[in-house]
Amino acid sequence: MxxxxxxxxxxxxxxxxxxxxxxxxxxxxxxxxxxxxxxxxxxxxxxxxxxxxxxxxxxxxxxxxxxxxxxxxxxxxxxxxxxxxxxxxxxxxxxxxxxxxxxxxxxxxxxxxxxxxxxxxxxxxxxxxxxxxxxxxxxxxxxxxxxxxxxxxxxxxxxxxxxxxxxxxxxxxxxxxxxxxxxxxxxxxxxxxxxxxxxxxxxxxxxxxxxxxxxxxxxxxxxxxxxxxxxxxxxxxxxxxxxxxxALPAAGPASLLGMPRGILLITLAFFAIMGGVIVLRARQLVTKQLAAERHEADLSGQLVHAARLASVGELAAGIAHEINNPLAIIAEEAGLLKDSLDPDLPEDEEEPDLKEHLRIIHDAVFRCRDITRKLLAFVRHAEVKLEQHSIDAILEDVVGGMLGSELATSNIAVVCEYDPEAREILTDRNQLAQVLVNLVKNAIDAMSGGGTLTIRTAHKGDRLLVKIKDSGCGMTPEQLQKVFMPFFTTKAPGKGTGLGLSVSFSIIKNFGGNMYVVSNPGQGSTFTLELPYAMNGQRAV
Amino acid sequence: MEHVIKLLIVDDETQFLEAIAKRLRKRGLEVHTAASGAEAIEIAGREQFDIALLDLKMPGMDGSQVLKELKQRHKHLEAVILTGHGSLESAVELTKLGAFGYLPKPYELEKLVDTLKAAYEVRLKKKFAADERKLKEIMRLGTSESAIGILRRLKELDDEER
Missing domain, CATH: 3.30.450.20 (PAS domain)
Structure with a gap:
């Protein structure tokens, strides 16, 4: 003022x-x-x-x-x-x-x-x-x-x-x-x-x-x-x-009160009007700015969500396999029981163990449910919720749960080296998981013939480092330059949106952290996330 | 003469493997199972199968690798791919590698059996064609070769088939 x-x-x-x-x-x-x-x-x-x-x-x-x-x-x-x-x-x-x-x-x-x-x-x-x-x-x-x-x-x-x-x-x-x-x-x-x-x-x-x-x-x-x-x-x-x-006493050069009353009043009125105009205008600008920021945050939130949906699309192929396998088991188990009731087919040598077959069907159904539940949790446009989370648990969810069988069937050995000193971090679980899924999914795509995925966490001052290293094809310096740019992708047309890394980058930046990559063609890539333990004043979208 | 289809099923899901083996046996097929690609190649080396039913996504060797290996070693073996992870591109790719058919999981058992029967017929036709070739070879060699020479030649043809 x-x-x-x-x-x-x-x-x-x-x-x-x-x-x-x-x-x-x-x-x-x-x-x-x-x-x-x-x-x-x-x-x-x-x-x-x-x-x-x-x-x-x-x-x-x-x-x-x-x-x-x-x-x-x-x-x-x-x-x-x-x-x-x-x-x-x-x-x-x-x-x-x-x-x-x-x-x-x-x-x-x-x-x-x-x-x-x-x-x-x-x-x-x-x-x-x-x-x-x-x-x-x-x-x-x-x-x-x-x-x-x-x-x-x-x-x-x-x-x-x-x-x-x-x-x-x-x-x-x-x-x-x-x-x-x-x-x-x-x-x-x-x-x-x-x-x-x-x-x-x-x-x-x-x-x-x-x-x-x-x-x-x-x-x-x-x-x-x-x-x-x-x-x-x-x-x-x-x-x-x-x-x-x-005869009038000489007035001090800067005494405002020495001014003729009229001029003083006019000056004060002028000040008041100017002040009023400035305050109004400033308030208007601040309101506009806030609205613009809110709008930007909305857009950014929508982009994060869109990228998440896109990565779900990429996940879908793997997910289909995950679900179709237990479905096939259910179909076969049900078929077995149906067969045992079919008079046209030869009798079983031994009475089918109904309980065992039903247990297998039950297990398979819940295997499907777990998969869909994980997927939904990942897709859900949940409010951003900052809570204390163990990074180990989130990583385990990603490499063990969501992408576990895809890693296994892609012949990728997963090596986890978690720093026991790493403390819990304040973060949004969904968004961090989105970033990690993205990085691991990219690593899987980079190692088409199998390989080793090394996940390492390290404690560094007020930050937690998460390193995700693959033994895949790596990137050229030209690709590296553009790797965090929106719509840049090294994947075949229709396979990748080019949004994953750029959105991951903005998510990590919003956490007040940093994200960078080291890569050489033929020697794999290492993505590093730097996450602050506590976000001070940072706004996550 | 009733032929029995000799089938090798390869899948890493053992529960699935057991159930489908049982059902196909009830339908008169001779079924062997393998829980991994390596095991399948090993079993196929010991016994001759008419058809291999392959899962595509498996840890270790995946379906297409197993298909390549088997086709290389057993010329007349037919392969049917069974997978939960299906796309048109992979179907085309697999057909090029010599797969007879491609079924997405889960499937109707009748459709699987039909596919297996069709594959078996192709396998038989190829076998007949091979036998005919052998017969013609015997006829051709009949006057010029000794009995031992003819047997040796037939052994050669058999080896070619493998």
Whole structure:
């Protein structure tokens, strides 16, 4: 059963792994697309804010120093209308001093940004704007600063604004809304800048450390429970990267249960149907095979029986003699008694001994009965019956009983050398007798001018050997080759069927034994039967 | 003159041999028995028989061998085969060997007696023919040979017959 399912199972696992690989591939691609698109959105957001500041700093009113404070106030209010991310506005001079400020913070003294790294960066040649990393600042609230710079008439002025990352936070939260992905913004050092509480805390170090190049692509989070497929995309305005990670735990490559339920069900159903079909088909085949075997056994049984009947035909001539002799005795004895009652014939010199004559008649009748009984026992299509039999008794039956007088009248001396150590064998008496009758009958035919028939039994391990040796005409190598073939006969047409030896061979094979012959022309033949003492699992027909 | 048929029966079944001998004797035949081929040849060497009644299947020498032997030694002896083992081929074979008739066992005694009588007639005819030949030989030799010469010649003819 397992054997039937194993290939299916392997196929299933193969497809499963394939499926997972493709699913992972598509998930990765999906993550990358999300990262890229959302990075663009973030870029747009930040650029928009920069443009907002640009508009303020480029406003002609900005240069009016006297009205700048009120201008800033108005500008901040306008900016907050555009985006409530703006927290405050401040004008910084080229020396880093905060010149004007609008916002929630009240600075106790003069503020100088001279030493701030963003300010230094911004003063660098070619820079017009800067965006800082997130910091906590005076209000202990995470925010970041964006600033734009203008140089007019050799004088540098900077407009800076603190921005709340709330917008980006909301944006990330909406991105995570479906629960499919985790998203976070990290800086170049891998520190969380904007992050939802699900993923981590701002300004804590993150498991994400995206490479600087290429600007976007897949990556793996470093270690921990967060390990898994990620995608990143660097923002263009600021050295931040948007990292997106698959929120679902990565499934083991061969976990069947990780499969979508539908596919799992379909697979199981497929397995069940295939299994059912295989089982049904196998059962059908087995039934057919059994039927064929039974049929073959029937045929084989019929062949054995046919061969037996054929050998009865060959035996018949001998049997007729066997029966006609006692019949002639009966006829003569009866005739004698009739004669003694016949007045036309001369009187007997002495009174006929009635008892003696009747005894002779009686004996002759039973001689006939014994012959017919033996013949019938031989022909009867009896069920195969495996029983313990002494080989000596069966051999004695054949050479002494059934073929005894034929051997005698054919001038064949029978020499029996039975191994006293031979044990009883488990066999079917009728079939074994059929084989032996066949072999002895062949031996008789081979010794037309008389001879010696030697029957020897020998004990050899778990087998019993029976050797039947004649001193007859022997066989040529060509005849030997075909001797066990059906319908091969050396006898004159009509004398032999050519079935005897082939059927004998199959009978002995069915017993789990073996049969072979050694023969040379003019030197007689020796047939050897190897019979197992016990048949293990062999089926006799 | 009433001739008595002198018969030798050869069969290995002694009960059968005794019974048939008795019955044929009752019918006026002179019957001798032999239980084997060798014995038959030995008896036939001692006495002259008209007919041999032979069984075919016997241990030792079988019927056809005995038939051959007897026919070789006794030219005018007729043989009838009596056997339980009968087939047309063996009948033809035996006729070629010189058997007069062939009866399968068991048989009707009357038929056997008829066969024996017929065989005896053939035997007589052959004997008459032989006697006639002797007579003619005597006539032929009558003037040219002495009495001793004629007797010697007749002895020769007798020997030829055997």
């Amino acid at each position: 397992l054997l039937y399912f194993l290939p299916l199972l392997l196929l299933g696992i193969f497809f499963h792994i394939q499926y997972h690989r493709i699913a992972a591939e598509s998930a990765r691609a999906h993550l990358q697309v999300i990262a890229e698109h959302q990075a663009i959105t973030l870029n747009l957001f930040l650029r928009e804010r920069l443009v907002n500041l640009d508009n303020v700093i480029d406003d002609p009113a900005f240069r009016d120093l006297s009205g700048r404070t009120s201008f800033l106030e108005r500008a901040l209010a306008d900016l907050r209308l555009t985006s409530d991310a703006f927290v405050d506005l401040g004008v910084v001079g080229g020396d880093g001093l905060l010149l004007d400020y609008q916002g929630p913070v009240h600075f106790p003294g003069a503020v100088n940004y001279r030493d701030e790294s963003w300010f230094k960066d911004l003063l660098g040649a070619g820079r017009k704007s800067v965006i800082t990393d997130i910091y906590l600042g005076v209000r202990n609230n995470p925010h970041f600063t964006i600033a734009v710079k203008r140089e007019r008439d050799g004088e540098v002025s900077v407009l800076r604004s603190a921005l709340s990352p709330e917008k980006i936070h909301e944006f990330l939260a909406s991105l995570e809304g479906a629960g499919e992905v985790h998203a976070a913004v990290v800086n170049a050092a891998g520190v969380f800048q904007v992050v939802t509480p699900r993923v981590g805390l701002p300004l804590n170090s993150s498991p994400y450390l995206p490479p600087r190049s290429p600007l976007r692509g897949p990556m793996r989070a470093a270690g921990g429970a967060a390990a898994g497929e990620c995608a990143y995309a660097w923002l263009s305005e600021v050295p931040w990267a948007l990292v997106v990670q698959d």
